[in-house]
Amino acid sequence: MYTQAMDLDRSATPADATFTSEEQAFNARIARDEKIEPNDWMPESYRSTLIRQISQHAHSEVVGMLPEGGWITRAPSLKRKEILLAKVQDEGGHGLYLYAAAETLGVCRAELIDALHSGRAKYSSIFNYPTLTWADIGMIGWLVDGAAIMNQVPLCRCSYGPYARAMIRICKEESFHQRQGFDIVHTLVRGTPEQRRMAQESLERWWWPTLMMFGPHDKDSTHTAQATAWGIKRITNDDLRQKFVDVTVPQAEYLGLEIPDPELRWNPERGHYDFGPIPWDEFWRVVKGDGPCNKERMAARIQAFEEGRWVREAAAAHAAKARARAAAASVASEEAAA
Numbered sequence: 001m002y003t004q005a006m007d008l009d010r011s012a013t014p015a016d017a018t019f020t021s022e023e024q025a026f027n028a029r030i031a032r033d034e035k036i037e038p039n040d041w042m043p044e045s046y047r048s049t050l051i052r053q054i055s056q057h058a059h060s061e062v063v064g065m066l067p068e069g070g071w072i073t074r075a076p077s078l079k080r081k082e083i084l085l086a087k088v089q090d091e092g093g094h095g096l097y098l099y100a101a102a103e104t105l106g107v108c109r110a111e112l113i114d115a116l117h118s119g120r121a122k123y124s125s126i127f128n129y130p131t132l133t134w135a136d137i138g139m140i141g142w143l144v145d146g147a148a149i150m151n152q153v154p155l156c157r158c159s160y161g162p163y164a165r166a167m168i169r170i171c172k173e174e175s176f177h178q179r180q181g182f183d184i185v186h187t188l189v190r191g192t193p194e195q196r197r198m199a200q201e202s203l204e205r206w207w208w209p210t211l212m213m214f215g216p217h218d219k220d221s222t223h224t225a226q227a228t229a230w231g232i233k234r235i236t237n238d239d240l241r242q243k244f245v246d247v248t249v250p251q252a253e254y255l256g257l258e259i260p261d262p263e264l265r266w267n268p269e270r271g272h273y274d275f276g277p278i279p280w281d282e283f284w285r286v287v288k289g290d291g292p293c294n295k296e297r298m299a300a301r302i303q304a305f306e307e308g309r310w311v312r313e314a315a316a317a318h319a320a321k322a323r324a325r326a327a328a329a330s331v332a333s334e335e336a337a338a
């Protein structure tokens with residue numbers, strides 16, 4: 001619902017005389033809200049913007065498996081272990097759909113992964129924070145997956161077909177992730193005083209990094225205007241962040257947790273919560289590689305990639321053998337028929 005209400009007006013896309021006829025046709029399709037598919041003509045900058053955004057998104061999904069993966073063996077019960085295992089596998093699946101969506105734009109997955117491992121490609125800065133306690137697993141689900149949903153629901157209507165379709169499935173799974181996180185936090189706040197303290201302390205560490213997930217303020221965001229004109233981005237960073245704060249504050253109140261922001265208060269004139277300044281210095285430091293866990297995350301990713309090399313090679317060899325066997329069988333059947 002909110003994505004409709006806050007949608008941006010794209011009918012104003014100009015039919016500029018400097019556009020080629022291909023560009024004009026493309027802009028008209030975007031204005032009519034038609035989906036662009038892999039074999040359709042598209043401006044090179046639209047293609048490269050999508051490759052950057054979708055691959056960055058894919059990298060975030062797989063790097064996002066790391067802060068939680070370490071807690072699978074330490075989850076407090078068999079049920080929690082099963083849920084967390086399924087959730088972390090979902091994130092791997094999200095990476096898979098998204099790498100596949102990026103590949104439809106003519107880029108190969110090995111190149112994308114190489115860009116991640118060499119530090120040329122970015123992933124969400126949130127995953128460079130450590131998960132120190134079990135409450136952090138609840139906080140990731142409730143806040144981080146909650147913020148991801150806020151960002152991703154509008155992408156289900158993005159102009160590029162394969163990305164939009166991948167996001168529909170991803171959002172369904174993210175909503176399960178958000179609920180399981182809320183359930184962990186809800187269980188902790190109903191527990192012992194120590195468990196409640198653990199939840200409060202965790203919220204204090206994750207609140208500001210979660211608000212940073214929506215990216216820089218609109219006035220400082222270099223990509224927003226063009227991505228909006230192309231129907232890739234439907235709602236601006238600041239509007240999404242405000243929506244997230246408005247939804248999350250009452251949930252924190254229900255949980256009896258205090259959001260670590262002395263300036264947070266309801267503004268009846270705006271009909272929104274006002275909140276304090278975001279520590280952008282920290283955001284840029286983490287984005288540029290100097291967060292608490294950047295090096296550790298990348299080392300773990302590269303190690304997992306290298307350790308999985310033999311599996312990829314074995315699967316490729318098996319597929320080649322199967323193809324050769326199928327080709328030999330079809331030659332033999334043609335000869336028998338002749």
Ligand SMILES: [Fe+2]
Pocket residue numbers: 061090091094170174
């Ligand atoms: Fe995900």
Ligand SMILES: [Fe+2]
Pocket residue numbers: 091145148173174177
């Ligand atoms: Fe998730």
